[in-house]
């Protein structure tokens with residue numbers, strides 16, 4: 001039985017991401033007639049941590065930095081999710097992203113809950129040593145709010161293996177001798193050689209590619225010669241493009257935080273990566289590509305769009321310009337509810353974020369197991385196991401969408417929520 005009172009009033013914040021994820025959740029919860037008590041629990045986050053901490057800058061001044069960690073739900077296991085360093089990080093963004101993590105880990109069948117956090121900074125304004133001090137002070141300030149069996153961060157926008165190595169080192173240094181050497185699984189996405197696992201660097205992008213391939217197989221489509229564009233050419237955007245190109249697909253447009261480029265004959269992925277590395281992280285002025293207007297990017301004539309940057313990029317304002325037949329959500333929350341309605345009406349398929357980019361957290365799970373069990377996994381094993389989990393997830397979502405007559409996002413949410421509902425009911429707390 002569904003009653004109105006258990007749908008919390010949704011506050012439209014600046015980015016609207018909380019409103020977005022709650023609408024997605026409530027739509028699926030209605031579809032499966034979710035136990036009302038469990039809906040109440042899942043509608044809110046368990047813990048919201050905001051920390052203001054001082055950091056000494058290179059010039060000797062002290063700056064007060066604000067960091068966040070939101071833990072949404074841990075019914076299935078420890079909290080899990082990335083840390084983002086970006087000016088848009090705030091409590092609402094962290095809440096929405098934490099909720100998506102709960103659905104993502106549940107859908108993938110992992111023994112984790114969902115969390116997310118970050119620091120509200122533009123990392124480009126800080127030196128490497130300042131970023132190291134910011135990261136270490138944040139870790140220290142978080143204290144036992146994170147932990148290898150409690151809440152396990154990972155990389156997200158503007159954080160990477162180096163950031164994770166600083167966190168692991170700082171966290172372990174606060175522990176006693178026996179824990180100090182064994183607690184490296186407090187974070188995943190570490191450098192290989194410091195407890196990281198081979199393949200975690202590419203696992204999100206590889207997962208994006210695999211889900212696109214599985215979608216294409218369902219439609220008897222070959223990816224060879226198909227054109228695609230990517231928003232965001234960082235970890236996810238680069239690796240997704242790399243694997244798409246290997247399959248014979250053609251990258252024709254890229255947008256990042258600085259520029260939008262278009263080249264109908266095709267952009268060489270490796271060459272673009274070298275250009276970006278030597279060009280302060282920007283695709284601007286790449287070879288003989290054409291610069292295009294930011295607002296025209298999603299309207300590029302192509303078969304597939306991979307948003308792999310920030311949330312709320314495809315909205316009611318621009319969804320109608322899209323010509324592609326598929327949106328594969330490498331980013332979290334790139335399509336808002338209004339945008340999605342337009343796309344579905346126009347016959348555009350969407351592989352939802354909690355499925356499409358779940359390769360990252362699945363790779364993280366393997367790293368966590370590797371550290372916890374004192375093992376060493378190798379690339380081929382990681383890729384093989386990753387593909388197996390993704391294939392199972394994709395099939396369950398695809399079959400559910402067909403059987404129940406719902407879109408793929410609603411199918412993914414229903415499956416994710418049902419797994420958590422079952423766990424609560426099995427514990428006997430909820431009639």
Ligand SMILES: NC(=O)C1=CN([C@@H]2O[C@H](COP(=O)(O)OP(=O)(O)OC[C@H]3O[C@@H](n4cnc5c(N)ncnc54)[C@H](O)[C@@H]3O)[C@@H](O)[C@H]2O)C=CC1
Nearest residue numbers: 156157158204232233234235236256257308309331332360
């Ligand atoms: N790194 C990971 O393993 C995972 C990341 N994700 C999601 O994928 C997305 C990208 O993450 P990463 O590749 O790790 O970040 P990243 O920091 O490596 O790259 C971000 C890219 O997005 C671009 N970008 C930033 N703001 C933009 C804007 N306003 N318009 C266009 N482009 C913009 C940047 O220039 C950069 O190219 C995020 O939504 C993240 O939450 C999801 C699952 C796992």
Ligand SMILES: O=C(O)CCC(=O)C(=O)O
Nearest residue numbers: 081082154156360361364
């Ligand atoms: O690898 C992880 O633990 C989480 C990565 C992440 O933040 C995400 O999937 O959005």
